[in-house]
Amino acid sequence: MAPKMALVTGGTAGVGLSVVRALVRSGAFVHFIGTRAEVGAGIERTLNGSGPPVCRFVPLDLSRLVEVEAFARRFAAEVPVLDVLANVAGAVLPTRQETPEGFEKTLAIGYLAPFVLCRALTPVLARAPRARIVNVSGSPGLLLKRRLDPTDFPTRKPYSGVRAALDAVHAKTVMTQTLAERLAGQHIDVNAFHPGAVRSDLGRSAPFPISLLFTFGRPFLSQTSKTADFVATAESLSGTTGQLFVGMRPRPLAFEAEYREGLWAATEALVGV
Numbered sequence: 001m002a003p004k005m006a007l008v009t010g011g012t013a014g015v016g017l018s019v020v021r022a023l024v025r026s027g028a029f030v031h032f033i034g035t036r037a038e039v040g041a042g043i044e045r046t047l048n049g050s051g052p053p054v055c056r057f058v059p060l061d062l063s064r065l066v067e068v069e070a071f072a073r074r075f076a077a078e079v080p081v082l083d084v085l086a087n088v089a090g091a092v093l094p095t096r097q098e099t100p101e102g103f104e105k106t107l108a109i110g111y112l113a114p115f116v117l118c119r120a121l122t123p124v125l126a127r128a129p130r131a132r133i134v135n136v137s138g139s140p141g142l143l144l145k146r147r148l149d150p151t152d153f154p155t156r157k158p159y160s161g162v163r164a165a166l167d168a169v170h171a172k173t174v175m176t177q178t179l180a181e182r183l184a185g186q187h188i189d190v191n192a193f194h195p196g197a198v199r200s201d202l203g204r205s206a207p208f209p210i211s212l213l214f215t216f217g218r219p220f221l222s223q224t225s226k227t228a229d230f231v232a233t234a235e236s237l238s239g240t241t242g243q244l245f246v247g248m249r250p251r252p253l254a255f256e257a258e259y260r261e262g263l264w265a266a267t268e269a270l271v272g273v
């Protein structure tokens, strides 16, 4: 039987690297995305060892949506079936940075790129007997009560790195529920997960005090995310959809339909239908 095929963003560090390793252990072939070519190539070499290849590093800047769209088109043409899409890449940037397409970079990496990938790769996911999309989220206390204004999206408020990161992860969590409903008829399960506290490269760029936590806390943080690995690989979750996993426990996502549709429409208006 052909191995399951997986695509993981953010696979060069932190939570995404944990997911890449877990998927490889489960017997899948894993394509993983990051921007740091040397780091990605090193992980690819280590995991492939001297046996048959089990993974492939894909250098891609997710903040450039035209390139993300082009990659997804090529990928969909090359890979007949995709079983797992894991959207794990994220960033917390101390100052506002704008992409060449005019988007705030944190939002582009953490939300707009996953939106584009999910949309472009749905046809290849739908070819799997039962596919899954898993999206990194975070603490329910920080993310479930949050609301964005779809008429001011992305917000014109003054930039804050922490708020931009939370907005991106919140929007991706809302998208998880919308996709779970929209893709149920195509046998694609869509879930989000809170990874827990995981050793991370976020400290490289994040503003204080997040940088402090991830830099000095690094030796004390787990190298793997049990929740992320479970949600990405567990066969027992086949058919489970529209949930936010905290630990091993699912919690149904329950954003209001009007809010979700407003955010979806605002996002389509941004990235083009």
Ligand SMILES: NC(=O)c1ccc[n+]([C@@H]2O[C@H](COP(=O)([O-])OP(=O)(O)OC[C@H]3O[C@@H](n4cnc5c(N)ncnc54)[C@H](OP(=O)(O)O)[C@@H]3O)[C@@H](O)[C@H]2O)c1
Pocket: 009, 010, 011, 012, 013, 014, 015, 016, 033, 034, 035, 036, 037, 039, 060, 061, 062, 063, 088, 089, 090, 091, 109, 110, 136, 137, 138, 139, 165, 169, 194, 195, 196, 197, 198, 199, 200, 201, 202, 203
């Ligand atoms: N770590 C935790 O404890 C924790 C807890 C709750 C939530 N989260 C969330 O989990 C997500 C990932 O966090 P992490 O801790 O795994 O961070 P990390 O260790 O810094 O890893 C981030 C990953 O995203 C990739 N990435 C960043 N910018 C990119 C870009 N422009 N294009 C392509 N890839 C890009 C990085 O690849 P390159 O460096 O190669 O570009 C790296 O693989 C974030 O949204 C974070 O908020 C993490």
